[in-house]
Amino acid sequence: MSAYGILTAILIQKGSSESKDPKAPQRDSDLAAQADKPGAPAILKWGGLWRALYARSLGIALGLLFLVSFVIHWTQSARAVAEDALGHGAIPSTTIQYLFDPQLWFESFQNWQSEFLSTVVLSIFLRQRESPESKAVAAPHQQTGS
Incomplete structure (x- = not known):
């Protein structure tokens, strides 16, 4: 979501209520003034700094929230997989090895995809009455901005 927040400040998506006009x-020009x-x-x-x-x-x-949550997800998933491997008599992978496991990335990308799908794609076509995150109910799909 960090990338989403930053990119929506600089990129424009025609039709998206999340995009700037x-x-x-x-x-935000001349913040000193x-x-x-x-x-x-x-x-x-x-x-200035x-x-x-x-x-x-x-x-x-x-x-930072992404980094913290990813590290927690990674380490706790690695622990659970290692315990499962020990329970089956297999040699458990290390936490570093688990970083390269496709299962970790599959789980992570599922979360990211749902976030982006709901906030970017659906906001072009769907509305939420009186929500600042949505375009006006009667606004055309091609309208950019709220």
Whole structure:
């Protein structure tokens, strides 16, 4: 989802409610000047490095969450497979060896595919009334943005 969050900020998918409007003006240009607006996050006043990190904080947070959840899934799946192998009298694979096991990647890709299918493809054709993640119910499929 980190890649999804980052790529939706820079790429445009015609017809997707998740895509930005290519005709809309940039909203995040000159963050230093926007730091003085009422209600602006205080971190914007801390300097260029902090502004750059904060401006990418959603992508960073989602990337870290992905990494943590993947490592937990990988290590716990490796443990379960090793226990199963021992129970059948086989030699268990190491955690590093399990990283190259097709079963791990099959399970991981199933999760990623369902996330992308539901948020990207279906949002072109389906609607959720009053949801900010959906286009208006009467909006044409070719309309980009919400």
